């Protein structure tokens with residue numbers, strides 16, 4: 001898979017991709033993440049990428065030209081499945097969207113800033129808009145990293161225990177059951193006996209029961225969506 005992220009703050013995206021699972025996925029050649037500095041596509045001396053909004057009002061708008069030049073350049077090299085714009089008014093990110101996007105081969109993700117992008121970018125250059133939640137971030141970079149992480153960890157070979165992505169919360173529409181590790185007792189706080197029993201079927205049943213219990217308690221709307 002290839003993910004091309006367009007940003008005017010490339011430094012913000014350095015650390016999420018240079019550690020742990022996302023770094024290993026790139027080292028193994030399972031994903032190529034390219035960060036593109038939007039200012040490199042500006043045509044003026046100051047390398048500016050934003051301007052005042054027509055009609056007035058507070059806040060700068062990201063201009064269409066550098067964005068178009070960058071996307072056109074990327075598209076001249078290869079074909080993309082989606083050109084995504086990170087925006088608080090996009091489609092709400094969820095596990096099912098992560099699953100869908102993990103099946104794609106090539107994605108562009110555009111990070112917004114200031115008052116957002118010139119509307120013509122959204123009309124003519126973008127194929128999908130994604131929000132990571134009903135709150136406004138200072139820019140789309142952290143959101144892009146969240147989306148990329150949720151996709152990359154699903155790629156075959158990225159997680160060492162391949163089944164562990166399948167047992168994530170939300171993967172089957174439920175919240176994951178509690179997990180425990182050694183010691184079996186700490187300060188008198190005990191691990192449930194069933195997990196120490198070695199009885200696989202009973203452990204599976206216990207996990208399903210806890211998953212349902214937890215979902216009912218914390219996210220009852222997920223159970224309604226499942227029916």
Ligand code: ADE
Nearest residue numbers: 086087088131132137143
């Ligand atoms: N940019 C600013 N806020 C955002 C959000 N909630 N989701 C995606 N991109 C954003």
